[in-house]
């Protein structure tokens with residue numbers, strides 16, 4: 256497998272042959288499997304939120320913010336579903352992981368789960384591209400190896416969802432058995448599904464039906480107990496691409512899928528953290544639909 260050839264093919268939106276796809280995903284899984292649940296990172300780094308199959312926007316993001324190889328990137332999960340280029344998006348990032356293993360960290364989101372992929376788009380996309388659903392199994396097997404968190408300079412925690420009454424210390428994340436389907440309850444679920452809320456100080460049931468809502472009091476306790484200054488998470492639609500919670504700059508949501516679901520008018524954002532931990536947001540507009548090859552959507556409508 257020649258990784259530069261694969262990267263070029265993907266960049267041109269070509270479908271990978273199943274044997275190349277299998278090799279790529281196996282190699283990716285092997286690299287992810289060797290990583291710990293929590294990856295220690297030294298700044299500078301760029302943090303990216305939900306991608307959700309927005310492949311054109313992902314390429315635009317690298318063009319405008321800098322390519323991997325020149326810059327270190329941390330992705331917060333949710334590579335697939337919702338958007339219509341899930342396979343391209345995930346495979347492109349896995350290819351970059353193979354080419355630059357120390358320059359890209361890919362965390363697991365709640366969408367990297369069989370149960371979610373069978374309903375929210377990936378399975379349908381694979382049935383359209385390939386003649387059978389074996390590639391779905393290969394992708395899901397790779398998802399099961401993705402790490403769960405990154406900590407930048409011992410002070411900034413990056414995760415997909417949030418905390419809960421089951422996640423009070425960094426060690427609670429370190430001890431999760433991640434090599435499996437995301438369960439319906441428990442700390443693994445909460446880490447990938449929880450959201451901040453201004454409605455309560457402590458915890459509350461989440462309207463999502465999984466994970467918890469966490470308030471300012473328990474969030475501040477979590478920061479203090481773990482000597483953290485900032486938690487960066489994604490998982491939530493944000494019209495402006497990024498949003499701080501609780502009236503301070505300690506809990507941050509980053510969302511990187513502009514024009515989400517074709518119908519929203521949101522922009523995407525990423526956060527650049529420099530070596531002195533200064534924060535700069537890069538906000539970007541979505542690629543217009545007329546510049547994308549969406550011909551297959553018309554075929555489906557007929």
Ligand SMILES: [Mn+2]
Pocket residue numbers: 305333364365366415447489490491
């Ligand atoms: Mn999510």
